[in-house]
Amino acid sequence: MQPRRWRNRGGKVGETLAWSLRVQLCGHLAISRDGVRVEARLPGKQGARLLGYLAVNLDRWVTRDELVDAVWGDSPPPDAGGALAPLLSKVRRVVGTERIDGRTSLRFVAADEALVDVHWAVDALHRAESAAAAGDWRGAFQPAHTAHLIGSRTFMLGHEAPWIDAWRPRLTEVGLRGLEIHARCLLELPSESRAETERLARDLVHEAPFRESGYRLLMEALERTGNRAEALRVYEGLRQLLAEELGTSPDPQTTAIHERLLRLDSRA
Secondary structure, rough: OOOOOOOOOOOOOOOOOOEEEEEEEOOOOEEEOOOOOHHOOOHHHHHHHHHHHHHHHOOOOOHHHHHHHHOOOOOOOOOHHHHHHHHHEEEEEEOOOHHEEEEOOOEEOOOOOEHHHHHHHHHHHHHHHHHOOOOOOHHHHHHHHHHHHHHOOOOOOOOHHHHHHHHHHHHHHHHHHHHHHHHHHHHHHOOHHHHHHHHHHHHHHHHOOOHHHHHHHHHHHHHHHOOOHHHHOOOOHHHHHHHHHOOOOOOOOHHHHHHHHHHHHHOO
């Protein structure tokens, strides 16, 4: 899933940007066109799935047969092509005819003034990871927060289809990686709240209990607030979980933090 880069756009959560079209596919479907909410004008769940499939495949040409499968799955109407045509016309009127290009094959046209939240989250994660790799924790903070907020919502909520099932874990991973970087930013930025770092690290452990990076963040956050005993308990809980469920042990990075905590504890 390659990031889609927008030119001349900010990335701050809550910032009002001059998008002429905003499509929210994560969580409850929402469409805003020139500042007006228009998702209620879609032709039911079939129209929502049609738009969702085109928008998530931003700038990719999609055949009509592919769209029929995305909308109706294993139960297409007898004249699927005939049923697709009016559905497509109605969706075009909702988002703007210029947004959906083509006739035999179709694509949702990428444009700097049109935002699709899925691609915005992927781009935000890319920016956050690049900034984090450079040690720019302040630069990573907002895009990581954006990736986490979008990725933590259920993709195409209220809809079920194989293509939707395929996208959900991908976006969950975007959300988890965003959460991890967000928590790391809070840990590394001296002015930020250690209590909030601990909360986010606990969220990461809860949402991904076999992801050791969450435990490492939590142990470090507890260490920095002087709660070394609690940090050691976190490690022990992870050790038991991995031994009982997977027959393995914590990786060297996690073990190194544990050993450092033990040394500090022995000096106290």
